[in-house]
Every structure is written in C-alpha cells, then in structure tokens.
Amino acid sequence: MFVSKYAPLTLSEFVGNKEAVATARRWLGYWPKIGKVLLLLGPAGLGKTTLATLLAKEVGYEFFEVNASDTRNKDTIIHQVAPATLEQGLFGSRRLVLIDEVDGMAGNEDRGGLQSLVDVIQKTKQPLILTGNDIKSDKIYLIEKKCKKDCTKLVLNLPTKEEIKERLKLICEKESISANDGVLSRIVEIARFDIRNSINIIEQVGFGKNSINDNDLNLLKGKDVFLKENDILFRVLKSKKLSIALDAMSANKSNFYPTDLIYCFEENLPYIYKNANDLAEGYLWLAEADKYASRIKKQNWFYLTNVAQCLASISTAKTQPINITPEEKFRHPQIGLMIWRGKQQQAEKDNFCKMWAPKLHISWNKMKINYPIYLAMICNNT
Known part of the structure; x- marks a missing residue:
C-alpha cells in the first residue's frame, strides 16, 4: 500500500504543520524545562503518532507506545504505563513514551484511570507524549487543568493543498505515473485535504496506469470516496441493497484494518437487528468475514475484497426495516x-x-x- 510505502522516514519528510514540528523538536530538546508532557491534538489522520515516532528516531530514544483506549483503569495504568515512564530504556538510553488517544478512555470503565494518568504525568522521568482527536474532550481539559505547569499543548491542522501536492508529485514520480497540477489539486479536494486519503486515491485510480487525468477522477464524482466508521455502519445496517453496502465498504475513510470493522459490527448487531433470524444470518456473514480476515494475516491482502463483500452482505440479512438515523451513535467495540x-x-x-x-x-x-x-x-x- 502506498500509505505505508511512502510514510515519512524523517521529520523533514513530515507533511504540513512545520511550526508544530519545530515546537515538538524544541520541547524534546529542552525536556523537561518546558514541560514533562507534550499534548498533541487534532483530527485523526494528521500523523500525530507518526510525529512522535519520528521525534524518538531523530534523537535516538527508545520508543514505547501505549493506547489509552485499551488502558482503561487504575491498575493497568499503574502496572503498565507508570513503569515505562519511570525506567530508562535499554543500555541506559532515554525513552520517549507515547500514550495514544487519551480522549478514548471510556466512561465508567476508567475506575480512577484518568487520575492515575495525571499522577503518571506529574511523576514521569521520561519524555511523555499524549495524543487526542477531540480537542474539546473533558479528559483533555482535565489533564490540562491538573497538569498545567507540566504540559506543552500543540494542535495540528490540516496540511495546505500545496504541501499535499508536493508529496503526491513525489509519489507519482517514483511510481512513473503522470498527473498534472490540476489533477493533483482535484485529488486533494476530493480527499478533503487528508494526506492519507489523497495517497489512497493515487493508488486506487492510478493502478495499472502510467497517467491520471480528469476523466479518471470523474468516475469518483457523486461517490463518497471515504467514509468514517459511523457512516459505514449506518449505511450497511440501514440499507437492504447490497450495492449501497458495497459502496460504503469501499469508502473506508480511516483505513480500518478488517478486524476493526468486524468488531464494530459484532458489537452493534444485537442492538440493531431485533429479529432473531436476521441476527443469526448477520452473524453468519460476520463469521465468513472473520474467516477471510484471518487468511489475510496468514497469506495475503487478496482476501480483503472477500472481507468487504461478507460485511456488506450483512445488509441483506434483514427482513424488516431498521429504524436508525445517520446521527445514530453506535457502540464502540469492547x-x-x-x-x-x-x-x-x-x-x-x-x-x-x-x-x-x-x-x-x-x-x-x-x-x-x-x-x-x-x-x-x-x-x-x-
């Protein structure tokens, strides 16, 4: 996949947010004088995790990543996260600790987890980076409030059109794909200024070709090229037409790994499909998708199409109309x-x-x- 193949290897290759990158460099260089923790905030897809990884790589620090969405309570933070922030890396080197998606720590499952995280921040002996997608999250606000002296806050913004186009030009050159400036501008607009999705369009439209033109992009007109997780679930579960469900599955905005979507459907099916027979058939398609997803791990990505088809087929399982709206808040996989x-x-x-x-x-x-x-x-x- 082009997204992995052309991922930035150094901070100089990082697309956009040059001032934020410079501030992050300065924070790490002067750590802990300007704060023990760096708060990296902004929508998904801007490269927050990538930025943290490249920072550690540039200065030669060991990199340790924890996903806060999976670290839900006091005990796991104390026993898994805290030791990483207090101990040195291998051979006595400094360690950069990343706690990803702190705004994803969910509700009552925390059991004191957020306060434990605040304690970790205040006691850390290693540089600590926290990332979050929701700038207005109550959890982000609480961390800022309780650790004001220890925090440096950075909000990442969408890259400019010109910044994204520069990266796309480089990819096109290396892949021997010809695309003029106007075509690249349209790709950026279709992808809504998302660098990852722009690269995916280059790969999707340019597959097996040596050029991309306006006619190729016109094939995308009227389609939702990329959808979020909630939109995919809504369209598959609401629609009874397989074609609509397949379009939704092919418009995967966040590039979910197949098992991520399988878990999403597994969690929500019992609450959406009230008829027992519909639910049973839906789970049969889900089981088929899981079978092909396991083959992806063992063999190759050829089976990704089979996973998408099986998940889309869940839409055909229902015999009764489903009463849900686009604003439906689906349950997060547990x-x-x-x-x-x-x-x-x-x-x-x-x-x-x-x-x-x-x-x-x-x-x-x-x-x-x-x-x-x-x-x-x-x-x-x-």
Whole structure:
C-alpha cells in the first residue's frame, strides 16, 4: 500500500504543520524545562503518532507506545504505563513514551484511570507524549487543568493543498505515473485535504496506469470516496441493497484494518437487528468475514475484497426495516475490555491454584487442568 510505502522516514519528510514540528523538536530538546508532557491534538489522520515516532528516531530514544483506549483503569495504568515512564530504556538510553488517544478512555470503565494518568504525568522521568482527536474532550481539559505547569499543548491542522501536492508529485514520480497540477489539486479536494486519503486515491485510480487525468477522477464524482466508521455502519445496517453496502465498504475513510470493522459490527448487531433470524444470518456473514480476515494475516491482502463483500452482505440479512438515523451513535467495540477481563480472571485462577495446590499435595499444573473439580470440592468442604 502506498500509505505505508511512502510514510515519512524523517521529520523533514513530515507533511504540513512545520511550526508544530519545530515546537515538538524544541520541547524534546529542552525536556523537561518546558514541560514533562507534550499534548498533541487534532483530527485523526494528521500523523500525530507518526510525529512522535519520528521525534524518538531523530534523537535516538527508545520508543514505547501505549493506547489509552485499551488502558482503561487504575491498575493497568499503574502496572503498565507508570513503569515505562519511570525506567530508562535499554543500555541506559532515554525513552520517549507515547500514550495514544487519551480522549478514548471510556466512561465508567476508567475506575480512577484518568487520575492515575495525571499522577503518571506529574511523576514521569521520561519524555511523555499524549495524543487526542477531540480537542474539546473533558479528559483533555482535565489533564490540562491538573497538569498545567507540566504540559506543552500543540494542535495540528490540516496540511495546505500545496504541501499535499508536493508529496503526491513525489509519489507519482517514483511510481512513473503522470498527473498534472490540476489533477493533483482535484485529488486533494476530493480527499478533503487528508494526506492519507489523497495517497489512497493515487493508488486506487492510478493502478495499472502510467497517467491520471480528469476523466479518471470523474468516475469518483457523486461517490463518497471515504467514509468514517459511523457512516459505514449506518449505511450497511440501514440499507437492504447490497450495492449501497458495497459502496460504503469501499469508502473506508480511516483505513480500518478488517478486524476493526468486524468488531464494530459484532458489537452493534444485537442492538440493531431485533429479529432473531436476521441476527443469526448477520452473524453468519460476520463469521465468513472473520474467516477471510484471518487468511489475510496468514497469506495475503487478496482476501480483503472477500472481507468487504461478507460485511456488506450483512445488509441483506434483514427482513424488516431498521429504524436508525445517520446521527445514530453506535457502540464502540469492547474487545479490549473483554481481553483485559479475561486476563484478570486467568490471573485470579492462577493465584488460586498456586495457593491450594500445595495444600492438596498436587502439582500446580494438575490443579489448573482440573480447576473446576477441585474448586467444587473446596467449596463443598468449607
């Protein structure tokens, strides 16, 4: 994929936000004199994570990334995030710690997680970068308020048309694709000034060709070339026409990995498809999509088309109209929380086995394998 192939390798190749890049460089160079933490804010797709990665690479720091959306409570922040901010990297080098999507820490699941994050910021001994998509998020506001002296705030903006066009020209030259200035300008406008989506259009329209012209771009007219996750879910779940659902699946604004969308459908289907038969058929298509997604990991991206077709086919599963609107707020996948809960339950089981195995004069492994039997025996005798 062109997005990965032509990802910036140095800060000088980073597209747009030159002042913000210079400020980030200065923050890291003078750390911690102008703040222990750098708040990088702005819409998805501007390269916040890429900027953090390139900063660490430029100065030779070890890079450690944590996604705050998966770090939901006090315990996980204390045991996973805090140690990374207090310890040095390998061979005594400094470490740059990135906590991604802090505005994604969700609701009641936090259980003191946000306050623990504030404590981590105040005690960190390593440079710390926090990113967020929603500038007006309550969580961002709270972090700024409680860590005012420790924070340097940077808001990234969309690159200019000329900045994006310069990168597109470079890609076209390397791929031996001819495209004039007007065509490149139209591509930027169609992609709504999103560098990642602009590159995807070059790859999509220029596939197998040595030039791109206005007629090629006219094929995109009237289509939503890129959609957000919420829009994709709405169009697939609302429509009963497979063609509309397929168009939605091909207009993937955020370039979700297939399993991301599978988790989204899995989470929302029970709340949207009320008819049991419709729900069952929807899950059958979801299972097919998951099968092809696993083949992508093991074999190649050829199966991506199959995943999209299976997910789009969920639209044909319903026999009754679905009463949802474009403003519908779909549920966020809880897979991260489920994994965490599973690990917690496994840890409790391991601790139980380690405590009782010596008392029952059996090995820990035997206790673990026959856990339900021994648990019932212990409960009956207490």
